[in-house]
Amino acid sequence: MKRNGPLITLLAGLALAAVLITVNLTVNAPGGADPDPAGFGAAAPTATAAAPATEAPATSPPADPPPSEPAAKVNALWAGPVDGGGATIAIAVTDGVAVAYLCDGKKAEVWLQGTAAAGKLELTGAKGATLTGTFGGGKAAGTLAAAGRTWKFTAPAVKKPSGLYRATATVRGAKVVGGWIVLPNGSQVGVVSVDGQPGPAPAIDPATGAVTVDGAALTATPVTGALTGN
Amino acid sequence: MDTEGTRRITSAAGLYVPLLLGAVVAVTLGVYGNVHTPTGVSVNVAGFSGPMEVKVWLASGAALLALVQLVTALAMWGKLGPGMPSWLGPLHRWSGRGAFLLAVPVAVHCLYALGFADYNLRTLAHSLLGCFFFGAFTVKMLSLPKRGLPGWTLPLLGGAVFTALIGLWLTSSLWFFTTFGVRF
Incomplete structure (x- = not known):
């Protein structure tokens, strides 16, 4: 039996992973402008380019403790336009349960649900929609993917009646x-x-x-x- | 595979290096998944409606091959009756390679786009299993060529790899299919 077969298998997997990561880094390089911020709905089969996630709000000065202490359940409300405009996003968190809504005011909307804990947002919605992001320092930032499109956002905290x-x-x-x-x-x-x-x-x-x-x-x-x- | 004529003294000491390297792989994946800020997006594969669909089908392919792995392994160890057809060994090796290579793009997308998640039991179990799977697979691959390992080595490692992969499938693809429906 070829004794180095298993090693070759491992190296092949490593090489495949390296290729995929390289492609990812290339495709998702910064500067990929969103060609059509408002025209979502048509499912584009390719992941549109998006800059790597923005600077984490967690790097804000530690002087003002964010409302999200690790042990405490998160309660928060963020709302604002997505990067580039064309749609608006709001995220409401009650005791760590997060609901996000993105819409353009015309005909496109996405509801997502998930969790907000330890500075991280993880939500999913119908048809494979996902939202991942971070929060802290009075804002939430992240990426929402739905219907073959992605939106990046940085939404400030708001208060009722907003x-x-x-x-x-x-x-x-x-x-x-x-x-x-x-x-x-x-x-x-x-x-x-x-x-x-x-x-x-x-x-x-x-x-x-x-x-x-x-x-x-x-x-x-x-x-x-x-x-x-x- | 362990049918050498000469009796050797078996010792688990030969497992130290594979186990160490496997642990390095598992910990590296977990740390990367935690440190790297998830991008939410990753390159897609043509023919599918989205990256999540690509993943669940690649993972399902890997899980199917894992079942082939289980059956062929049982046969190789004589658990399915005496006699072992000559194609059994190659089938086991190549189905295993196929499963591994199918799992790699899935893991890359998981780690790059989604990251190590622990916001509920499913994602925590999936994240831990994912790191464990590639670590355990590394140990198994590095142990295969070694002689003189205890007889329980390969069944134990193979069983661990198989269990991890099926667990990964249950916590991702099955969840996806039951949550969003079977889609391409």
């Missing part, structure tokens, strides 16, 4: 799911899906969450904890 709102209802037999992101400057973006068909959402009243969708009065509530009704 944040993430959601409404679910059944209107005349149609399942309605709406998501809204309210930003500190009072502007809001949202998408309502009726039986899976997304469209622009009418504005909500941030004070009460009241909104009228297809003639039906709904109430959007701040997202706290795991998603339900979807």
Whole structure:
């Protein structure tokens, strides 16, 4: 028996890994501009280039302790436009359970759910959507991948009434799911899906969450904890 | 494989170097996965809808080959009855190489794009198993050519590698299929 066969196997695996990592580093090199920030939905089969993850917020001065002590459950709210604009993201964390929502206010939206712990965000959504990132120092940063696209974001912490709102209802037999992101400057973006068909959402009243969708009065509530009704 | 005419004194001492190197591999992977900030993206393979789909199918291929590994290993050790066809050894070797080479791109994507995750039991188990798998595989490969190792060496290492790979599949691909559906 060829006694160096196993060694060759190991080296072949190592070589394959080296090639793949090299390709990754090349493809994901900084400077890959996003060609079409708003036009998501069309599933591009190739991973679009994105710069390596931004500087970790964890490197912020240790003088101000972030609200996320390792032992404590994380409660936080971040919202802001994604890098390059074209979409807005909000992440609401309640006792370590994170819900993220990205939408363009027209017809594209992604809901994700996961965890926020020890400065790291890990969320997944329908159709293989993923969000990975870090948080601390009053902001959250990371990358969201969905529908063959990726978005990078650095979102500042916000306070109510800014944040993430959601409404679910059944209107005349149609399942309605709406998501809204309210930003500190009072502007809001949202998408309502009726039986899976997304469209622009009418504005909500941030004070009460009241909104009228297809003639039906709904109430959007701040997202706290795991998603339900979807 | 251990059918040498001359009796040798068996000693587990020959395992020290393979075990040490295997541990280095496992720890290196874990440290890299923790230190490297996940990019969230990685190169894709044409024909699939996304990198996650690529991974679950590569991993499923590896898991299938691992089952071939288990059956051929049992046969080689006479557990499936006497007599061993001549193609059994090559089948075991090549299915193993195939499984390993399928697993490498998966691991690269895991470590590069997602990192070592511990935010729930599934991801923690998967991360630990992933590091363990490549460490255990390294030990097995480095032990194979060595003579005079105890008889339990290869079954133990092979069993560890097999168990780790199946565990990896259960904590990733099966979870993916049951969560998002079977897709390409």
